[in-house]
Amino acid sequence: MKFRSFLKDRITYTAVYIISTCVVILIMYLTLIINRLEIPISNIFYAFLVSIAFYMIFLLYDYCRNKNFYNQLNSILNAEEDLDYILNIGSSNNSEQEIFKKILLKLYKLSGNRTIKYEEAHKQYIYFVNQWVHQMKTPVSVINLLLQEQVNEESREVFQSISEENEKLAHGLDMMLYNARLNEFNLDFNVESLDIISIARKVINDNKKSMIRHHIFPKININKEVSVESDRKWIYFVINQIVINAIKYSKSDSEESKFITFDVIEETSKITLSISDQGIGIPKEDLSRVFNAFFTGKNGRKTSESTGMGMHLSKKVCDNLGHGLLVNSQEGFGTTFSIIFYKGKNIFNL
Structure with missing residues (x-):
């Protein structure tokens, strides 16, 4: 004072x-x-x-x-x-200050006790979520194997529908697991130099069935390795989420083929990976809220499959990794998400 x-x-x-x-x-x-x-x-x-x-x-x-x-x-x-x-x-100089001091110490003690209880309950919740997700992923994998073994011409369409729903279930479980782990991000990452193109190819390979089913084809416009500093598991999640959204909002009932394009721009201070689709695009009024939690927007209400958490988690992951994540879209003409890997600085914002 x-x-x-x-x-x-x-x-x-x-x-x-x-x-x-x-x-x-x-x-x-x-x-x-x-x-x-x-x-x-x-x-x-x-x-x-x-x-x-x-x-x-x-x-x-x-x-x-x-x-x-x-x-x-x-x-x-x-x-x-x-x-x-x-x-x-x-030490206090008078009775009034002594009362202030006792009140502050009491509030500090109460706050500390409540924080400890909350942290313990939160750890138990995270442990339960991790265990539950791993348990649920086992039957999902078994269902997928059974579908591959039982496919025949007569029931192919039915099995494909079951397989598609099974993929959605697996993706939902993965998102829940990543969301739980994100709260303890600083304990669950490993920085390394990795080839971002190989990560993109793995994402494409993991989603190839869905791409083929909806006549969507990947196109990588670079034929060399591009090294960036990041965490393999977390950056895979971000790219995978962008690709899943691209498939979700590009699929249609027609036989017309569409593309998901991967471009890399290398600059002195940064490397930018851009992933573009030819889907329905994002309305202009929704662009500023794409990364908000639980925001589904106009397109999410159309598909009824959006949780509004995928891009929110991706943004949080990029923020924690020190990467940038931008979106550019025009309704009716597709969407481009850009992941920016900055060079020459401490990328982890912990």
Whole structure:
């Protein structure tokens, strides 16, 4: 607290002191007049100034005496996350400060206990989600194997439909698992130099059945390795999510073939991987909210398959990795997502 603020808080006290001093001087002066005693006005004015001077010295002393306590309160107030300043708060100078100190320490203790309980419950929840997802992925894999073994001409269409729904189930489980792991991102990543084109090819290979089914074909416009610094598992998730969305919003009932195009632009300070589709595009009014949690937009309401979490998680992953993720689209003409890998800096924003 600055001295100006300190004085401002004591305006009422100052006003009362000045008024009471004036009243006392006036009473004494009137008494002297009644008793026919004269005293120079300058002496009265001098006494008034001396009284005010003593009062100002007292205020300055009081401020200096409590300045350390005020500074510690400001430190607690300005602390963004860490409240450990409360434990280092100095001794109190009066009963009021002692009460403040006890209240702050009590609040700190209650907050700490609740945080510990929340963290423990959260860890149990994450553990349960991880175990449940892994258990559910086993029957999904078994169903997929059974479908491959049982396919025949008579039931091909039925099995393809079951296979498609099974893929959606597997993708949903993966998204849930990644969402659970994202909360402990700093414990679950490994930075390495990797070929982003090989990651893109793996994503294409993992989604080839869905692409073939909907007459969508990949096109990679670069034939060399492109090395970037990232985490293999997390960047795979981002690219895979973009490709899945591209397939979802490009498929149609017609036999017309469409393409998902992969382009790489290498610059001095960054490498940009752009993934473009020829789908229905994103309305202009929805572009700014594509990365918001649970936002499905106009297109999501059309397909009824969107959860609004895929691109939100992708954006969070890119933010944590220090990568950029941009979107550019025109309704009716397709969408382009660009992942920007920056060079020459600490990419992990933990």
